[in-house]
Every structure is written in structure tokens, then in C-alpha cells.
Amino acid sequence: MTNTSPGHTHQIDSETGKMGMWLFLFTELFLFGGLFLAYAVLRNTHSEGFHKAAAELDIFIGTINTVVLLMSSMTVAMSITALQKDNKRLAIRLLLATIFLAGVFMVNKYFEWSHKFEHHLWPGSEVYLNLERSEITFYGLYYMMTGLHALHVIIGAILLVVTIFRIKAGVQHSGHYVLLENSALYWHLVDLIWIFLFPLLYLIT
Amino acid sequence: MGKQDTYSHISYLEHKGRFKGIMSWLTSTDHKKIGLMYLYAIVVFFFVAAVLGVLMRIEKMNPGPDIMDAQTYNGIFTLHGVIMIFIVVIPGIAAVFGNFFLPIMIGAKDVAFPKLNLFSWYVYIIGAILGVLSQFAGDGPPDTGWTFYVPYAANSSTNVIFALTAAFVLGFSSILTGLNFIVTIHRLRAPGMTFFKMPLFPWSLYATAWIQILATPIVGITLLMVIAERVLHIGFFDPALGGDPLLFQHLFWIYSHPAVYVMILPAMGVVTEIFPTFSQKPVFGYGAIAISSLAIAVVGYFVWGHHMFTTGISYWSRWFFSFLTFIVAVPSAIKVFNWISTMYGGSIQMRPPLLYAISFIFLFLIGGFTGLTLGALATNVHVHDTSFVVAHFHYIIFGGMGFAFFAAMHYWFPKIYGRMYSDKMAYIAWGILFVGFNVLYFPLFILGLQGMPRRYFDYLPEYHNGHLISSIGAFITFTGLILMIGNLIYHRRRGVVAPSNPYQGVTLEWQIESPPTHENFETIPVIQNPPYLFKKTEK
Amino acid sequence: MKNGEKPHISSYTSHAIVLIALLALTFITVFVSEINFGAFSVGVALIVASVKAVTVLTYFMHLKFENRFTVWMVSGVFIVFALVIVITFIDYLLR
Numbered sequence: 057m058t059n060t061s062p063g064h065t066h067q068i069d070s071e072t073g074k075m076g077m078w079l080f081l082f083t084e085l086f087l088f089g090g091l092f093l094a095y096a097v098l099r100n101t102h103s104e105g106f107h108k109a110a111a112e113l114d115i116f117i118g119t120i121n122t123v124v125l126l127m128s129s130m131t132v133a134m135s136i137t138a139l140q141k142d143n144k145r146l147a148i149r150l151l152l153a154t155i156f157l158a159g160v161f162m163v164n165k166y167f168e169w170s171h172k173f174e175h176h177l178w179p180g181s182e183v184y185l186n187l188e189r190s191e192i193t194f195y196g197l198y199y200m201m202t203g204l205h206a207l208h209v210i211i212g213a214i215l216l217v218v219t220i221f222r223i224k225a226g227v228q229h230s231g232h233y234v235l236l237e238n239s240a241l242y243w244h245l246v247d248l249i250w251i252f253l254f255p256l257l258y259l260i261t
Numbered sequence: 262m263g264k265q266d267t268y269s270h271i272s273y274l275e276h277k278g279r280f281k282g283i284m285s286w287l288t289s290t291d292h293k294k295i296g297l298m299y300l301y302a303i304v305v306f307f308f309v310a311a312v313l314g315v316l317m318r319i320e321k322m323n324p325g326p327d328i329m330d331a332q333t334y335n336g337i338f339t340l341h342g343v344i345m346i347f348i349v350v351i352p353g354i355a356a357v358f359g360n361f362f363l364p365i366m367i368g369a370k371d372v373a374f375p376k377l378n379l380f381s382w383y384v385y386i387i388g389a390i391l392g393v394l395s396q397f398a399g400d401g402p403p404d405t406g407w408t409f410y411v412p413y414a415a416n417s418s419t420n421v422i423f424a425l426t427a428a429f430v431l432g433f434s435s436i437l438t439g440l441n442f443i444v445t446i447h448r449l450r451a452p453g454m455t456f457f458k459m460p461l462f463p464w465s466l467y468a469t470a471w472i473q474i475l476a477t478p479i480v481g482i483t484l485l486m487v488i489a490e491r492v493l494h495i496g497f498f499d500p501a502l503g504g505d506p507l508l509f510q511h512l513f514w515i516y517s518h519p520a521v522y523v524m525i526l527p528a529m530g531v532v533t534e535i536f537p538t539f540s541q542k543p544v545f546g547y548g549a550i551a552i553s554s555l556a557i558a559v560v561g562y563f564v565w566g567h568h569m570f571t572t573g574i575s576y577w578s579r580w581f582f583s584f585l586t587f588i589v590a591v592p593s594a595i596k597v598f599n600w601i602s603t604m605y606g607g608s609i610q611m612r613p614p615l616l617y618a619i620s621f622i623f624l625f626l627i628g629g630f631t632g633l634t635l636g637a638l639a640t641n642v643h644v645h646d647t648s649f650v651v652a653h654f655h656y657i658i659f660g661g662m663g664f665a666f667f668a669a670m671h672y673w674f675p676k677i678y679g680r681m682y683s684d685k686m687a688y689i690a691w692g693i694l695f696v697g698f699n700v701l702y703f704p705l706f707i708l709g710l711q712g713m714p715r716r717y718f719d720y721l722p723e724y725h726n727g728h729l730i731s732s733i734g735a736f737i738t739f740t741g742l743i744l745m746i747g748n749l750i751y752h753r754r755r756g757v758v759a760p761s762n763p764y765q766g767v768t769l770e771w772q773i774e775s776p777p778t779h780e781n782f783e784t785i786p787v788i789q790n791p792p793y794l795f796k797k798t799e800k
Numbered sequence: 801m802k803n804g805e806k807p808h809i810s811s812y813t814s815h816a817i818v819l820i821a822l823l824a825l826t827f828i829t830v831f832v833s834e835i836n837f838g839a840f841s842v843g844v845a846l847i848v849a850s851v852k853a854v855t856v857l858t859y860f861m862h863l864k865f866e867n868r869f870t871v872w873m874v875s876g877v878f879i880v881f882a883l884v885i886v887i888t889f890i891d892y893l894l895r
Contacts, residue, residue, distance in 0.1 A: 070807075071867075072373050072448045078870060079440045082877045083478045089881050090482035090512055094497060096885060097508045100892055105503075115830065122826050130819040133810070133860045140809045179493035189496065189503025196495030196502075200486065244861045251852045255845035259833035447869075475880055511888050562880065563887055578891035 073234035074241070081245050084208070088249050091201050095256060098193045105190020110260055113198070117168050118258035121161050122250065128157035129247040132216070132240045142230040144223060151220050154243065158213040165206055198257055205249055212246045215239040268783050272679065276779040290375035291779060295382050296361030297677070303349050303357060304746065306389060310344035311739065313337050318701075318735035321728045324720055334718040335404035336419070340396060342407030343424055347431045348389050350662050351520055354527035355473075356385070356438055358669045359466045361677065363442060365770045365777060366460045368451025368786050373444040381437035388430035395423030406716060408517070411498035411509040415490045422488055429484045432477045432516075435523070439473030442466050451769075453788035457551065460768045460792045461544065464551045465530025468558040472519045472526075476562065480516030483509065507572055514565035522561040524658060525625075526554055528665030529596055532618040535672050536600050538766040539615040540607025543793040546599040553592035560589040570641045579638055586636035593629060597622060612764065613687035617668035620695050624660025628653055631706065646716075649709025652702045660698060667694075670749060675763045679776040680756030686748040694741030701734030768792055808865035818859045825852050 068076075099106045135150035176183040179199055184192065219239045222228045228236050269276075273293045278285045286294050317337055320327050329337070360378065364371055372378050396402045399420030405413055409428075414421050446467050450459065486497045487509070496502025498509040537544040544550065566574060566582035600622060609615070631653040634640050644650065675681055704727040709715075713724050720728060762771040773781060829848040833841065858864045863871055 068374070072444055074866075075447060075870070076374060076377075076440060076444045078873060079443055079474055082873075083436050083440075083474055085877065086475055086478035086881065087482045089884070090479045090486075090515075093479075093512065093885055093888060094486065094508055097505060097511075097888065097892055098497070098503075100889075101505060102503065115833075119826065119830050123823060126819060126822045126826065129856060129860050130815050134812055134815050137810055137812060137815070140807065179489070179495045185494065185502075191503075192496045193503040196489075196493075196497060199493075200489055200495060200497075204485075241861055244856055247860075248853055248856055251856065252846075252849050255829055255833070255849050259829060259845050260842055475877065507891075511891070515884060563883060566887075566891065573895075574891040575894040577894045578887075581887070581890055 068234060070232070070234045070237070074237055077238040077241050081241060084245055085249075088201070088204070091197070091204070092252065092256075095197050095201070098197065102190030102193060105188055106194050107260070109191040109194035109198075110257060113258050114168060114171075115258050117164055118254055121164050122254050124157050124161050124164070125247045125250050128154045128161075129244055131157065132243045136233065136236060136240055139223065139228070139233050139236055140230055144229070147236070148220055148223055151216050151223075155213050155216050158209055158216075161209060162206065165202065169202075201253055201257065205246070205253060208246050208249070212239070212243045215242055268778070268780060270774065270778055272774070272776040273779045274678075274776055288379075290371070290379050292360050292364050292372050292375065292378060293677075293777060295378050296357050296359075298382055299352060299356040299360060299385070302386065302389065303352065306344050306348045308742075308746075310341050310349060311742065313341040313344075315735050315739055317341065318732040320718070321720070322732040323729075324722055324725060326719070331718040332401075332404065335406075335716075336396070336402030338716055339403050339406050339424070340392075343392055343395075343403075343428065345658075346407050346520070347428050348385075348392060350524045350658055351431070351435055352385060352438070353524060353662060354531060354666055354669060355442070355466055355469055355523070357666075358462075358531065358673060359438075359442060359469075359527060362673065362770055363445060363463055363466055364449065365773065365781050366463055366768055367446065367449065367454060368769055368782065368788065369445065369449035370780050370782065370785075372441045373448055374441050377437055378441055381434045381441070384430060384434035384437065388427050388434060391423055391430060392427035395420050395427060398423060408513065409484070409487060410513075411487055411490070411504075411506055412500065414487055415499050422491060425484045425488050429481050432481050432484075435473050436477045439470035439477075442470040443474070446470075451786050451788050457548065458788055458791050459551075461533040461547070461550050461554075462527070462530040465526045465533070465554045468554040469523050469526045472523050472558050472562065476516045476519040476523075479512060480520075483512040483516070486512075507569070507574065510569050510572060511565070514568045518565040518568065519558075519562050521654075521657070522557055524662045526557060528621070528662040529554070529593075531665045531669040531672070532600060532621050533596070534766075534768065535614050535618040535668055536603040537607075537793045537795070538672075538764050539610045539612060539618075540604045541610070541765065541795050542603060542607035543795060544599065545602035545605075546595075547791065547793070549595050550599050553595045556592040557589060560585060560592070564589055567636050567641075570638060571645045583636055583638050583641075587633065590629065590633060590636075597626065610764070612671075613682075613684055613691060614668050614672035614764075616688070616691050617664050617671060620691070621661060621664040621668060624656050624664060624698070628656030628661055631656065644709055646714055647709035648705040648713045648715050651715045652705035652709060655702045655705075660702070667745060672764070673770070674749060674752075675759035676770055676775050676777070678753050678756075679759050680752055680754070681759045681763065682748050682752040682756055686744065690741050690745035690748060692741075693737060694745060697734050697737030697739070697741050699734070701731055701738050704728070704731045704734070765795075767795055808862070810859070810862070810865075814859070818855060822852055822855060825855075 131150045131153045135147045135154070138147035138150055172178065177195065178184060179196060184195065187195070216239050219228065219236050222235055273291055276291070278289055280288055286298060289295065316328070317334065320329055320334060360372070399422075401419045403417070403419045403421045403424040405417055405419075405421055405424075409421070409425060414425075446459070446463055486495075489495045490497055490499060490502075490504070494502065496504040498504040498506050500506060533544060533550055564582055564585045566578055567586045570579055570583070631649070635644060635650065635653060671682065671687060705713075708724050708727040708731075711724065711727075713720055713727070759775050761773065761775045764771075769786065770777075772786070825848055829845055832844055832848075857874065863874060
């Protein structure tokens with residue numbers, strides 16, 4: 057084990073950086089974990105209303121978005137392989153593909169939300185507050201969970217953009233790619249959370 | 262791997278970075294300077310909140326309104342709680358002494374992510390400022406108490422959102438510190454220092470950091486949900502919108518109970534350092550203390566429901582939480598046993614740090630045993646939400662964590678500033694503080710048993726004597742605090758120059774210069790022996 | 801970099817195979833949700849989701865090739881979270 061303090065070498069070694077990222081991912085998991093717990097409890101109280109409200113969500117859009125995120129997870133994982141094999145161009149292209157898929161996801165999300173907004177169904181609206189109480193909680197959770205998740209998609213995409221610039225600058229290369237690994241880990245987390253959100257919000261009707 | 266030629270013997274206090282003056286502090290990624298910046302912020306906020314506490318005691322000196330009305334009182338106890346819990350005691354020992362001494366004690370030059378460390382200090386300051394601003398911005402100071410219980414927190418017309426955001430931001434800072442410490446302990450230990458050759462203060466910080474990482478996000482999302490509920494009328498917790506108020510309490514205590522261990526574990530770590538040094542004897546039961554820190558962290562994570570015994574949670578759940586609450590007392594008792602055994606047969610040197618550490622045990626025991634009273638289902642129903650609870654947690658937080666903090670300040674003062682404080686003054690301050698503390702809080706136990714509710718602005722005439730004694734205690738305590746801090750502040754620059762190892766300690770921080778240099782170690786030590794190996798004491 | 805050990809390089813094909821498996825699981829879970837299993841439908845959906853999550857963790861997030869401590873940490877964290885849910889439901893289900 058090397059004992060260089062990063063304060064003096066200005067380069068954090070890969071193991072240290074990755075461990076920090078994993079710990080950070082745990083905090084993210086628990087952040088969503090709180091919401092999952094709330095979902096479980098509220099669903100337990102309002103199972104009928106949850107079924108009814110969940111049936112209103114568009115399974116098709118949800119499935120498309122799942123596929124999109126899974127694919128983006130693969131491209132970002134492949135990008136690490138590419139950089140490890142010293143194929144800088146392919147690595148950058150794969151990252152661009154990932155960002156593109158993130159964009160597709162967000163566009164889908166936008167259509168999904170705006171469709172609801174057309175029906176005046178946003179938290180606090182009159183239609184919303186006149187729903188059954190169980191449906192109010194379902195939509196509340198739906199907006200909170202997908203909204204927070206979408207925020208993470210945006211943050212993840214920004215991280216990937218930064219990574220591209222670092223690869224271009226040659227700071228991240230086949231010998232040192234901890235930033236790429238970490239942003240990939242973060243991106244997989246976004247996928248991981250969606251893997252649970254999708255059945256819980258869309259499928260259980 | 263420090264380059265020998267660049268090593269300078271200038272202390273970190275005089276080390277010149279890119280900037281001079283205050284900017285050299287505000288931009289420094291040196292863990293020692295960051296630790297001190299936390300210390301100064303915490304001491305300032307501690308005094309703000311302490312003054313608020315004294316104001317509450319003045320108000321309660323006599324029945325009926327004296328110096329404030331009921332709504333102001335609500336605001337003051339909320340602010341007192343928010344500052345003390347989120348700004349003072351949760352970062353407390355870990356952020357100040359953990360930052361300063363963790364890297365030194367494991368033989369590292371800094372924490373794993375120095376920039377992140379500075380960043381988390383800024384996040385902390387932003388959160389603290391938001392917390393204070395909540396008093397002035399918007400529609401009056403929040404009046405929910407630091408627990409933000411919903412539905413009231415979702416409906417109160419006061420400025421709760423600021424306080425919620427402040428707590429959220431402070432939680433984020435706490436997470437980053439914890440993350441940094443775990444990685445530091447895993448990756449930067451000196452060569453040869455295995456986990457079981459590590460001093461016990463780092464051990465306690467390790468356990469603490471895990472709680473910070475795994476519990477804080479839960480309160481983060483909970484506070485966000487309350488904010489969403491206030492702003493957007495999403496029905497998570499408010500029964501009028503289909504929510505579940507008990508869900509809030511579950512989520513809140515999933516964090517806030519472990520948060521108690523975030524405060525007390527580092528405190529235990531500090532006194533574990535102090536006892537061997539002043540007994541000149543290896544710590545008794547090293548492994549037991551190390552493992553019990555982890556055990557407290559693990560078990561303590563799952564006892565949150567004991568705050569909710571009277572809320573109507575299920576019978577089995579009450580049974581379960583009460584049982585685990587008793588279990589978590591076991592590792593704490595193991596520690597107390599080991600501290601006392603460490604002193605047994607040692608050559609005890611009764612210096613101020615040891616005095617504070619011993620009073621820590623005394624007060625912590627009272628707090629701990631009354632905690633069991635509260636953890637027992639039958640007695641809890643009687644004393645729930647009375648001033649018994651207030652007394653209990655002040656004994657743990659102020660008597661436990663607070664006194665350990667003072668012990669740490671005296672213990673490491675010579676290392677931090679390279680000067681000695683006045684022992685005589687420290688003894689006097691300790692005496693006043695210790696007496697004042699007990700006069701202040703002990704009557705609250707009795708009042709609570711008699712049925713005095715907590716957070717009440719007024720009380721029946723029967724309770725007058727108890728409240729009067731308690732208020733007198735508040736003044737004595739405050740005097741003691743002023744004397745103690747004054748002694749330290751005064752001798753920070755003017756004290757006698759301290760040797761590098763004034764107490765004959767054996768852990769790594771005593772093997773380097775006082776104050777430490779910028780890079781801590783000229784050469785990174787290679788560790789062969791377990792910690793706490795004292796030379797046979799010459800009598 | 802560390803211990804002179806070379807990092808594991810996953811091949812492109814292995815990533816593609818993992819993706820295909822994940823997509824297959826997704827379609828299964830969507831398809832199954834059309835059939836009503838009653839009380840079990842939540843369980844089925846969650847089991848499939850968990851299998852997917854483990855697959856992502858193992859292959860995409862390279863847990864299979866990480867040191868053992870990381871694997872312990874990750875499993876520990878999931879266990880802690882599961883316990884939190886179970887303990888909360890000791891309250892809700894037994895009221």
C-alpha cells in the first residue's frame with residue numbers, strides 16, 4: 057500500500073477514489089431508500105388507490121425508458137473497457153452515446169410529465185387536491201421519486217461531460233482513469249434506482 | 262513519501278500557503294486548520310445556543326410569563342435545539358478533533374480527500390448560516406422544536422423551510438466528513454498499522470463515520486419530503502392528504518437516534534485516549550473497546566422506535582425496540598468497565614483532562630441509566646415527553662459529549678497551540694461547571710417524574726422550587742463555561758511553551774512537534790507495536 | 801497502480817451479453833405484470849428487479865472484480881436497508 061497523501065501528489069489513486077465513490081453511492085441509496093420506505097408504508101395503507109393510480113401511468117413509456125437506461129449503462133461500462141485498451145476515441149464516443157441516451161430518457165420523461173400537466177395533474181393543483189387521498193399520496197411519491205431520479209440523471213450526465221473533457225485533455229488515460237470509473241459508477245446507480253422505480257410505479261397495477 | 266528536502270519545521274500555524282492572513286485559513290486544505298475552523302465555529306454557536314438556554318431558564322424561574330411570551334419561547338427552544346444538535350454536537354468532536362488528530366494518530370499527512378474536507382466545512386458554514394437566518398427571514402422563527410414533527414411542521418405558519426433546509430445542508434456536510442474519514446482510515450494508515458494496532462479514537466471515528474453515511478441520507482430525504490409537503494401539498498405525512506404522521510416519526514428517528522451515537526461515540530473515543538495516558542498504563546481490553554464501538558454503531562442503528570412508544574406503534578414493535586435498547590447498553594457498559602479497569606493500578610496523574618474524563622463517566626452513567634428507564638416500556642409511558650427526558654439527554658449530550666469535548670480541548674490543547682493552559686484555573690472552572698451542571702439538570706429528573714411536561718413555557722406553582730434551583734444551576738454552569746473557555750483562549754498565545762509531549766502520551770500525535778508541522782511527520786513512522794505501550798513507570 | 805496488479809478488463813461481448821440478459825428480464829417483468837398473480841405480483845416484480853440489480857452491480861459496476869471488502873460493504877449496506885424495512889414493518893403489519 058502506498059502512503060502518499062493526495063494533498064502532496066494531487067492525484068488520488070484509483071482504489072482510494074473508488075472507495076470514496078462507493079461510500080457516496082451508499083448515501084444516495086439511502087436517500088432513495090427513505091423514499092422506498094415511504095412508498096412501502098403508504099402502499100401498505102392505500103393498496104387499492106395505488107393500484108388504481110398506477111394503472112394511469114403509461115407502461116409503454118416506462119418500458120422504453122428502462123431499455124434506454126439499461127443500454128446507457130452498457131455503453132458507459134464499455135467506455136471503461138475502451139479506455140483501458142487505450143482506445144480514446146471509442147471511449148469518448150461511447151460516453152457521447154451514453155449522454156445521448158440520457159437525453160432520450162429526459163425527453164421521454166418530459167412528455168410523460170407534460171401529459172399529466174395537461175390534465176392539470178401536478179402537486180398542489182386543484183385536480184390533484186380533489187383526488188382520493190390514496191391517489192394523492194401515490195402521485196406525490198411518483199413526482200418526488202421520478203423527479204429526484206431525473207435530477208440524478210442530469211447530474212450524472214454532467215459528470216460524464218466533464219469526464220469527456222478530461223479524457224480529451226489526456227488527464228484520464230489507460231493508466232489513470234479513476235474519474236471515468238467513478239462517473240460510470242454514479243451512472244450505474246442511476247440505472248440501479250430506476251430498476252426498482254419502474255416496477256414499483258408502473259407495473260404494479 | 263514526503264520529499265525530505267521540502268520538509269520544514271515551521272508549525273502549521275505559521276505555515277505559509279498561497280495567501281496570507283485569514284485567507285490562508287479559508288483556503289487551506291490542511292486538516293489541522295480545517296479542524297480548528299470547525300472548532301471556532303462550534304464554540305461560537307455553542308455560546309449562542311447556551312445563551313438561548315439561559316434565557317429559557319430565566320423565563321422559567323417563576324411561573325407565568327417573565328421575559329418573553331409563549332411564542333417566543335417556542336422559537337427559542339427550537340433554535341436552541343437546532344443549533345445544539347445539528348451545528349454543535351453532531352459535527353462536534355468528529356469534525357474538530359477527528360479532523361485534527363485522525364490523520365496524525367494513524368500516521369498520515371492529511372485526510373484522503375483534503376479538498377472535499379474543506380468543501381464540507383463550507384457546506385457546514387452555509388448550513389449554519391441558513392439555520393440562523395431562519396430566525397430573521399420570513400414569517401417568524403420556526404416553532405416546531407428541532408424534531409420538526411409533522412403535520413405541525415407542514416402547517417405551521419412560521420419559517421420552517423429555512424430550518425429544514427439548514428438541517429439538510431448540515432447533514433450533507435456531516436456525510437462528506439464521514440466519507441472522508443472512512444477512506445482515510447482504510448487507505449492512509451502508516452505502514453505496519455493494522456486495524457488492531459490503531460489507537461481507539463480512530464476506531465470510534467470509524468464506527469461514527471459509518472453511521473453518518475448510512476443514517477444521514479434518510480433524514481435528508483425526510484426533510485426534503487417535508488419541504489415538498491409544505492410547498493407543493495404532497496401528502497406524505499399529513500393525514501388530511503392521505504399521509505401518515507407516524508411514517509415521519511419512523512423516518513426521522515431512523516436518523517436521529519443513530520445521530521446520538523454520532524455524538525457519543527467520538528466522545529467515548531476521546532476519553533479512551535485520556536485514561537491510559539494519565540494512568541500510564543495500557544488501555545484495558547483494547548479489543549473489547551474497539552469492537553464495542555462497532556457494536557454500538559450497529560445495534561444503535563436499529564433502536565429508533567424507542568422514541569415512539571406512546572404513539573401507538575404495534576405491541577411487537579415496542580417490545581422489539583425496547584429489547585434492542587437494553588442490548589445497546591451492553592457495549593456502552595463494557596466501555597465503562599474497561600475505562601475504570603484501565604485506571605486500576607495505574608499511576609494516576611489527576612490533571613484537568615482526566616478530571617473531565619472521569620466526570621464524563623459519572624454524568625454519562627446517570628444519563629445512561631435514566632436512558633434505560635426511558636427504554637423500558639412501562640416507565641416510558643409515565644415519563645415520556647416530560648422534563649425527565651430533557652434531563653436524560655442533557656446528561657448524555659452535555660454531560661457526556663460536552664464534557665468529553667472539554668476533556669479533549671484540555672488534553673490536546675498543548676499539541677494544537679504549543680502552549681499550556683493554567684491547570685489551577687482549569688480545576689476551578691471544572692468545579693463550578695460540574696456543580697452547576699448537576700444543579701441545572703438534576704431537578705429536571707424529579708420535576709419530570711412529578712409530571713412536568715417538556716417544552717412548556719409555563720408550569721403549575723408546585724413545580725416552582727425545582728425550576729428555581731434549575732435556573733440557578735444554569736447561571737453557575739454558564740459561569741463555569743466562561744471561565745473554562747476563557748482560560749483556554751487566554752493561554753492560547755500567552756501560556757507557557759509546551760513540550761512536545763507534556764503528558765507522556767504514547768500515541769503518534771505525541772511523537773511529533775507541538776504544534777505539528779504542516780506535513781505532520783518528517784518521515785512516516787513504521788508501526789510495529791500495538792498502541793498504548795507505556796514504559797514501565799519509574800516510581 | 802495498486803499492488804502491481806493489473807485491473808480486470810471486461811470484454812465488449814460480455815457487456816453486450818449482460819445487456820441482453822437485462823433486457824430479457826425487463827420484458828419478462830412487463831409481460832408478467834399483465835397477468836394478475838394477486839398478492840404475489842409485487843413479490844415477482846421485486847424479485848426480478850433484485851436479480852437485475854445484482855447483475856448490474858456484479859458486471860457493470862465490476863463488483864465481481866473488486867476486492868472482497870467492497871463486496872462486503874455493498875452487501876452489508878443492502879442488508880442494513882432490508883433490516884430497516886423489516887423493522888419498520890414489525891410496526892405496520894402487526895398493529
